[in-house]
Amino acid sequence: MAKKLPTDFFQQASDQLAPQLLGATLVRVLPSGERLAGRIVEVEAYLGVGDRAAHTFGGRRTERVEAMYLAGGHAYIYFVYGMHFCFNVVAGPSETPQAVLVRAIEPIEGLKTMRANRPAARAERDLTNGPGKLCQALQIDRELNGLLLTKSPLFIEAPTAPLPAASIARSPRIGVDYAGEAAAWPLRFFVKDSAFVSRAPSVVSTFKKLRPTDVG
DNA sequence: GTGTGGATTATCT
DNA sequence: GATAATCCACACC
Numbered sequence: 001m002a003k004k005l006p007t008d009f010f011q012q013a014s015d016q017l018a019p020q021l022l023g024a025t026l027v028r029v030l031p032s033g034e035r036l037a038g039r040i041v042e043v044e045a046y047l048g049v050g051d052r053a054a055h056t057f058g059g060r061r062t063e064r065v066e067a068m069y070l071a072g073g074h075a076y077i078y079f080v081y082g083m084h085f086c087f088n089v090v091a092g093p094s095e096t097p098q099a100v101l102v103r104a105i106e107p108i109e110g111l112k113t114m115r116a117n118r119p120a121a122r123a124e125r126d127l128t129n130g131p132g133k134l135c136q137a138l139q140i141d142r143e144l145n146g147l148l149l150t151k152s153p154l155f156i157e158a159p160t161a162p163l164p165a166a167s168i169a170r171s172p173r174i175g176v177d178y179a180g181e182a183a184a185w186p187l188r189f190f191v192k193d194s195a196f197v198s199r200a201p202s203v204v205s206t207f208k209k210l211r212p213t214d215v216g
Numbered sequence: 217g218t219g220t221g222g223a224t225t226a227t228c229t
Numbered sequence: 230g231a232t233a234a235t236c237c238a239c240a241c242c
Contacts, residue, residue, distance in 0.1 A: 044234070053234070064227065081235050082225030088234085101234060120237065132235050175234055218242075229231080 002157035007150050010072030014091035014098040015045040017072070019168055019189045021089065023159035026105055028138040030153070036113060036138045038105030038128055040156075042190040042197045044173045046088070048098035053179035056097035067146040068097035075154060077135070077145040084132030087140050089149065089156070103174070103188070104129045106196040107137070114138070130198045167192050174198065 002025060010017060021040050028036045046054040048068075055065045055078070067076040068090055076088040076099050088099035105128045107114055114127045114137040121127045121137075128134040135141065140154065149155045169192040176183050190197045 046234075055234080062228070078234085079226060080233055081223085082233085083223070084235050086234060103234085130235070136236095173234070178233090218240100220240085221238095223235105223237085225233100227232085 002160065004150055005073075005156045005158050007071070007073040007148070010089060010091055010149075011093055012072070012091065013045075014047060014100050015187055017089070017091045018043045018045040018100045018187070019170075021100060021102070021156065022168060022189060022191055023161075023163035025108065025157040025159075026102060026134075026138070026154075027109075027157055028140060028154050030113075030139060034110055034113060036110035037157075038107045038109075038134070038138075039196075040102060040104075041106050041194040042102075042104035042188070044101040044103055044189070045091075045187040046099050046101060047187070048092075048096060051098075051179075051185075052182040053173060053176035053185075054098070061097075065097065068099050070094055070146065073149050075144050075147050075149055075152070077140060077142060079142065080132075085135040085141050086131040087135050087144075101131060102134065103131045104190070104194075104196055104198045105134050106194060125196045129196050163191070 021043050024040050025037050026040055048054055048056050049059045056068050070090050071094040072091045074090040076090050077085055088101045091098045107127050118127050118137050127137045144154050169190055170186045171188045172184050173188045
C-alpha cells in the first residue's frame with residue numbers, strides 16, 4: 001500500500017518541489033468511497049511574489065488566493081475562464097505564497113467514473129491531460145480549496161520508485177504569455193515520454209517539419 | 217497532425 | 230468593464 005506524502009515534504013520552494021511530484025499518485029476519494037487516481041506527469045511551479053505569472057505577484061492577497069498563503073501541503077483550487085477549476089499544491093512555509101500547478105496525470109484507478117465525468121473525452125489521455133480536465137475527471141472543485149492534503153479526500157501518494165532525472169524534461173509554462181520575462185522561465189516539468197502530458201514538447205513538432213517528404 | 221475563435225463567469229480594477 | 234495558470238469544435242493539411 002502506497003504511502004501518503006507527509007506535510008514536511010511540501011515545505012520547500014515550489015520549483016524544488018515540482019519535479020519531485022512527477023511519478024507520484026494523485027488520489028481523490030469520492031463521498032461514495034470510490035478512489036479516483038492517476039500518476040502525475042506534468043506540473044508547473046509558481047514562485048510567488050516575484051513571479052509575474054503567479055496570482056500572488058507583488059504580494060497580492062485577496063480572498064481567492066488566500067490558500068496560497070497557507071503552509072505547504074494545502075490545496076489551492078481556483079476557478080478560471082468562467083468554466084474550469086485548476087488544482088495546485090501549496091509549497092513552502094506559510095506566508096510564502098507559492099504553489100505547484102498539477103497540469104496532467106495518467107489515469108490509474110476509477111477510469112469508468114472519469115469517463116462519465118468527462119463526456120467530451122475521446123481517447124483515454126483526453127480524460128486528464130490538462131489542468132481543467134483532470135479537475136473535471138476527479139471531481140475537484142471549490143469545496144476542496146484550502147484543505148490539508150494529508151487529511152482530506154484529496155492527497156498524494158509517494159512514487160514507488162523515484163523518477164530518474166533523465167526522464168524529466170522542462171519548458172516554459174503554458175498560458176502565461178502576459179507575464180513578461182517570467183513567461184520564459186522554464187518552470188514547467190513533465191515526464192519526457194509520457195503520452196498523457198497536456199501538449200507534446202515543441203521540438204516534436206519541429207521534427208515533423210524536418211521530416212523528408214515521402215518518396216516512392 | 218495544426219491553427220483559429222467562441223464559450224462563460226468569478227474576480228478584480 | 231476587462232481579464233483569465235482553459236477547453237472544445239471546427240476547418241484545413
